[in-house]
Amino acid sequence: MQGTHVRHRMEALQDAVARVDRRHASFARHARLREKDGFVRFGIDALDAVFKDGFPVFALHEVRCTLSRDIGAASGFLAGLLAGCMKNRAGRIVWICDPACRLDGGQLFPAGLAMFGLDPARLLMVRPADLKSALWASDEAAKCTELAGVVFQVKGNPARFDMTATRRLMLKAQQNGLFVSILRQGGEEEANAAATRWCVDARASAADPHLEKGIGLLRLSLVLERNRNGQTGQWTVAWNQHEHGFEHVPEDHVDRPAAALHRPDGAPQMGQVMAFERAS
Amino acid sequence: MNGRPDAPPLAATAKVKNAMRLVAVDGHGHEAGLRVGQTLSDARALFPDLDVFDDDPDADAAMLEAIAAWCDRYTPLVAVERLAETIAGSAPGLFLDISGCAHLFGGEEAMRGDLVARLRAAGILAHAAIADTPGAAWAFARYSDRAAVAPGRHQEELLDLPLAGLRLETQMLDMLRKLGLRTVGCIAALPRAPLAARFGNGLLLRLDQALGREEEAISPRLPVPELSSERIFAEPIALVEDIERTALQLAGNLKPRLDARQLGARTLELKLFRVDGHVTSISVRAASPVYQPERIMMLFRERIAGFHEDMDAGFGFDLIRLNVTESETRPVEQADLGGGQARGEAFINLVDKLGARLGTDRVLRFAAADTHIPERSFGLVAQAGAGNAVETLLWSDNQPALDGQGSAAVLTRPVLLFDRPEPVEAVAEVPDGPPIRFRWRRTLYRVVRSEGPERIACEWWRDGRGGQSRDYFRIEDDEGHRFWIFRLGLFERETHNPAWFMHGLFA
Numbered sequence: 001m002q003g004t005h006v007r008h009r010m011e012a013l014q015d016a017v018a019r020v021d022r023r024h025a026s027f028a029r030h031a032r033l034r035e036k037d038g039f040v041r042f043g044i045d046a047l048d049a050v051f052k053d054g055f056p057v058f059a060l061h062e063v064r065c066t067l068s069r070d071i072g073a074a075s076g077f078l079a080g081l082l083a084g085c086m087k088n089r090a091g092r093i094v095w096i097c098d099p100a101c102r103l104d105g106g107q108l109f110p111a112g113l114a115m116f117g118l119d120p121a122r123l124l125m126v127r128p129a130d131l132k133s134a135l136w137a138s139d140e141a142a143k144c145t146e147l148a149g150v151v152f153q154v155k156g157n158p159a160r161f162d163m164t165a166t167r168r169l170m171l172k173a174q175q176n177g178l179f180v181s182i183l184r185q186g187g188e189e190e191a192n193a194a195a196t197r198w199c200v201d202a203r204a205s206a207a208d209p210h211l212e213k214g215i216g217l218l219r220l221s222l223v224l225e226r227n228r229n230g231q232t233g234q235w236t237v238a239w240n241q242h243e244h245g246f247e248h249v250p251e252d253h254v255d256r257p258a259a260a261l262h263r264p265d266g267a268p269q270m271g272q273v274m275a276f277e278r279a280s
Numbered sequence: 281m282n283g284r285p286d287a288p289p290l291a292a293t294a295k296v297k298n299a300m301r302l303v304a305v306d307g308h309g310h311e312a313g314l315r316v317g318q319t320l321s322d323a324r325a326l327f328p329d330l331d332v333f334d335d336d337p338d339a340d341a342a343m344l345e346a347i348a349a350w351c352d353r354y355t356p357l358v359a360v361e362r363l364a365e366t367i368a369g370s371a372p373g374l375f376l377d378i379s380g381c382a383h384l385f386g387g388e389e390a391m392r393g394d395l396v397a398r399l400r401a402a403g404i405l406a407h408a409a410i411a412d413t414p415g416a417a418w419a420f421a422r423y424s425d426r427a428a429v430a431p432g433r434h435q436e437e438l439l440d441l442p443l444a445g446l447r448l449e450t451q452m453l454d455m456l457r458k459l460g461l462r463t464v465g466c467i468a469a470l471p472r473a474p475l476a477a478r479f480g481n482g483l484l485l486r487l488d489q490a491l492g493r494e495e496e497a498i499s500p501r502l503p504v505p506e507l508s509s510e511r512i513f514a515e516p517i518a519l520v521e522d523i524e525r526t527a528l529q530l531a532g533n534l535k536p537r538l539d540a541r542q543l544g545a546r547t548l549e550l551k552l553f554r555v556d557g558h559v560t561s562i563s564v565r566a567a568s569p570v571y572q573p574e575r576i577m578m579l580f581r582e583r584i585a586g587f588h589e590d591m592d593a594g595f596g597f598d599l600i601r602l603n604v605t606e607s608e609t610r611p612v613e614q615a616d617l618g619g620g621q622a623r624g625e626a627f628i629n630l631v632d633k634l635g636a637r638l639g640t641d642r643v644l645r646f647a648a649a650d651t652h653i654p655e656r657s658f659g660l661v662a663q664a665g666a667g668n669a670v671e672t673l674l675w676s677d678n679q680p681a682l683d684g685q686g687s688a689a690v691l692t693r694p695v696l697l698f699d700r701p702e703p704v705e706a707v708a709e710v711p712d713g714p715p716i717r718f719r720w721r722r723t724l725y726r727v728v729r730s731e732g733p734e735r736i737a738c739e740w741w742r743d744g745r746g747g748q749s750r751d752y753f754r755i756e757d758d759e760g761h762r763f764w765i766f767r768l769g770l771f772e773r774e775t776h777n778p779a780w781f782m783h784g785l786f787a
Binding site: 069070071072073076077079080089091092095104105106107108109110111112113114115116120121123124125126127128129133141143144145146170201202203205208211213214215216218219220239241262263269274 | 586601624625626628630631633634637638642643644645646647648654657658660663690691692693694695696697698699721723728729733754755756757759760761762784785786787
């Protein structure tokens with residue numbers, strides 16, 4: 001317990017130093033300086049183990065759910081992730097919503113976001129009329145150095161949002177020091193330039209010790225399907241409302257290779273998803 | 281003007297007093313004896329080959345509106361005049377307040393000539409007159425050949441005009457005519473009290489307005505811009521790049537004036553006057569007061585890029601005007617010592633850019649409202665909206681609900697909320713308990729865990745007497761999906777078969 005406390009304190013101090021550095025860096029831009037604080041740790045050993053230097057904040061990430069109704073779980077995970085990455089960072093978050101998502105996914109509820117530690121006042125909601133302008137808006141937002149993050153919510157796998165578009169977002173995220181994320185609702189696994197891709201699924205929560213049929217800590221199943229800098233994996237995590245962070249829920253009964261988990265039918269496929277020319 | 285020398289006369293008809301009558305006749309027809317009000321059968325007897333079409337008042341109004349928009353090139357104060365049908369000679373017209381504008385066109389007479397000539401070139405026959413009062417101008421345009429009346433002389437000149445020039449009702453006019461009163465001069469000299477007693481105050485009001493004894497204000501169709509800058513082209517321009525360059529120049533012209541008043545523009549309008557009379561108006565709204573020409577141009581560039589397929593340049597634009605329709609005092613900023621951008625400027629630029637291209641109503645921020653009803657408790661307002669002052673929104677982490685039970689460790693509000701709660705078919709064990717099964721979007725869910733109810737009462741001051749309370753339950757199905765579901769109406773107290781609704785999704 002003492003150890004974690006010291007570590008948190010050290011991290012806070014390091015971040016403070018990094019912030020000072022960043023201010024100086026604005027006079028003469030050194031991308032290298034900012035990279036120091038461009039990584040966060042989840043505080044979950046199993047998860048941190050797959051990221052050697054820590055989770056890269058300044059990159060393009062993808063959070064997806066296979067079914068439309070899991071968008072709540074995916075949004076919740078992204079909100080928690082954003083809150084964790086933005087803890088020591090000022091700046092606004094631009095949330096761009098493809099019009100197709102609005103039809104059945106509902107809209108973000110600020111009171112719910114606040115519970116994940118994400119201040120709704122930091123969000124700038126952008127609702128373009130079509131996918132083309134949504135892509136343009138995400139490109140423009142990723143150019144802005146004063147932002148903290150950009151979220152691009154998209155439904156399914158639109159053809160327009162291809163390798164080139166994601167690569168452009170990835171480059172801008174790295175150059176401008178932004179957390180850029182794709183939130184894909186009900187989409188298939190698709191090869192793109194994202195540094196990590198998470199597939200989120202809701203899990204039955206733990207029993208609440210205070211209530212008979214109460215809902216305990218909410219649990220999510222995370223499948224890290226792609227990790228540019230390390231291994232992939234599968235974990236179940238719970239959201240701890242007290243500490244505003246995820247904690248690991250060890251699951252002893254699941255002992256399968258991670259890659260096959262989201263493909264319940266058939267043998268696990270060999271190899272990796274590669275970027276070919278699109279069929280659609 | 282006869283634009284169709286070889287064709288038969290043209291007339292518009294409508295059903296008036298139970299007969300098809302002519303409501304408008306062209307010049308050719310008028311010369312030949314056709315009159316407004318004639319029945320169509322009489323007119324056909326005169327001209328068997330008379331060209332007739334149906335009267336379309338909406339199209340007339342739209343046309344007049346378009347001409348009014350075009351008249352903005354002369355003065356910002358253009359009013360569309362809409363008189364009652366019963367007024368004699370009530371053909372609609374326009375009032376242009378040209379105070380202080382005439383010298384730009386080389387004087388009043390030259391301005392009038394330019395206006396009439398340009399309209400004539402567009403195929404529109406216009407009667408225009410300039411006088412000291414709107415009433416007198418109205419009379420001269422309709423009942424006199426005098427184009428312009430020297431300042432201060434309109435009183436004498438008016439006396440010879442027929443009484444119809446005073447915008448009087450047909451009925452009153454007939455009565456006056458029977459008494460032998462035919463010109464304005466006839467009644468101007470009469471004692472006022474008997475006139476008012478006999479004909480009401482309307483007659484004297486109109487007389488006074490025409491003579492200038494009574495003030496008459498015209499109501500312009502558009503608010504007057506706070507600042508404006510324009511450029512006239514001898515050769516029309518059509519390229520988007522040229523339009524942008526012009527916008528930059530015009531913004532540059534405005535800058536000294538904005539600087540002098542320490543103002544920045546919040547809403548700007550670029551008016552493009554096409555050669556053929558069509559006017560395109562592009563308006564943009566900035567997230568913060570802008571005064572730098574480059575930023576103003578950037579706003580328009582995004583806007584034009586957003587819809588340039590729709591913009592029809594036709595044969596080009598011969599007048600481009602930049603209006604500042606709304607301005608604000610500039611906030612005082614301290615520049616960065618390093619010469620970089622001021623703090624927050626990049627973000628404001630982004631908001632401007634997104635707002636200009638997508639529309640400011642699509643770039644939003646959350647605003648809190650003081651209510652417990654979830655869908656009303658927040659709203660999305662334009663980031664670039666009115667009220668630039670930074671509002672600090674308080675989103676409490678600890679919702680008041682369930683505080684007493686010490687379970688603040690639980691998320692009590694969903695991440696996603698449906699704008700309109702969706703009806704579900706639910707089965708509950710007891711009428712006021714949580715559901716055990718429900719069907720939502722054609723899928724059956726089996727409830728394993730549930731918490732609640734959290735009762736949110738209706739707002740009787742808004743929903744009225746029939747409003748019903750909601751009992752919210754947080755429920756989890758056997759696969760781990762967590763929902764926010766509510767029952768509308770308290771069992772037996774408010775309703776006997778309460779309905780269930782899905783309202784949100786938890787993580």
